[in-house]
Amino acid sequence: MKENQCNCKCKGIDPKLEKTKQIVEELKDMKGALIPILHEVQDLYGYLPEEALHIVAKELKIGMSEIYGVSTFYSLFRLEPKGEHTIRVCMGTACYVKGAQNIVDKLNSVLNVEVGKTTQDGKFTLEVARCLGSCGLAPVMMIDNRVYGKVTPDDIIKILEEYK
Numbered sequence: 539m540k541e542n543q544c545n546c547k548c549k550g551i552d553p554k555l556e557k558t559k560q561i562v563e564e565l566k567d568m569k570g571a572l573i574p575i576l577h578e579v580q581d582l583y584g585y586l587p588e589e590a591l592h593i594v595a596k597e598l599k600i601g602m603s604e605i606y607g608v609s610t611f612y613s614l615f616r617l618e619p620k621g622e623h624t625i626r627v628c629m630g631t632a633c634y635v636k637g638a639q640n641i642v643d644k645l646n647s648v649l650n651v652e653v654g655k656t657t658q659d660g661k662f663t664l665e666v667a668r669c670l671g672s673c674g675l676a677p678v679m680m681i682d683n684r685v686y687g688k689v690t691p692d693d694i695i696k697i698l699e700e701y702k
């Protein structure tokens with residue numbers, strides 16, 4: 539298969555890989571170009587797919603290990619696609635002391651997913667946050683843009699039902 543060629547039946551050039559090449563071309567001469575390039579690529583795909591990172595490495599003439607080093611160091615970068623819904627459990631002080639860890643533990647067991655990962659069916663990505671700005675409702679969790687306050691582990695199954 540030719541470089542940047544699409545895997546689908548169209549046998550054409552994958553437009554996102556072409557765009558990735560264009561992003562690198564536009565930003566590569568700036569100082570510390572790797573991070574802004576990774577941001578743009580993540581905006582394009584929603585995460586950093588391996589095939590796009592190979593293009594970045596090739597065009598910047600750097601190793602994949604350097605790219606993985608940067609993309610795993612910064613929590614903003616994702617190497618896997620996000621799930622359909624993002625669950626964020628607040629682990630800030632107010633929520634932590636009100637039992638946020640129990641919420642995380644319950645989600646781990648109900649969804650069989652660890653923090654930072656996505657369920658096998660691609661439905662939910664589980665994340666933790668520092669403070670979701672609703673400390674008076676601790677412990678707080680969000681699913682996408684909806685806030686759930688004073689959550690208990692017993693509420694979890696009922697809440698998740700809303701997204702099935």
Ligand code: FES
Pocket residue numbers: 628629630631632633634668669670671672673674676678
């Ligand atoms: S500490 Fe949890 S919302 Fe602020």
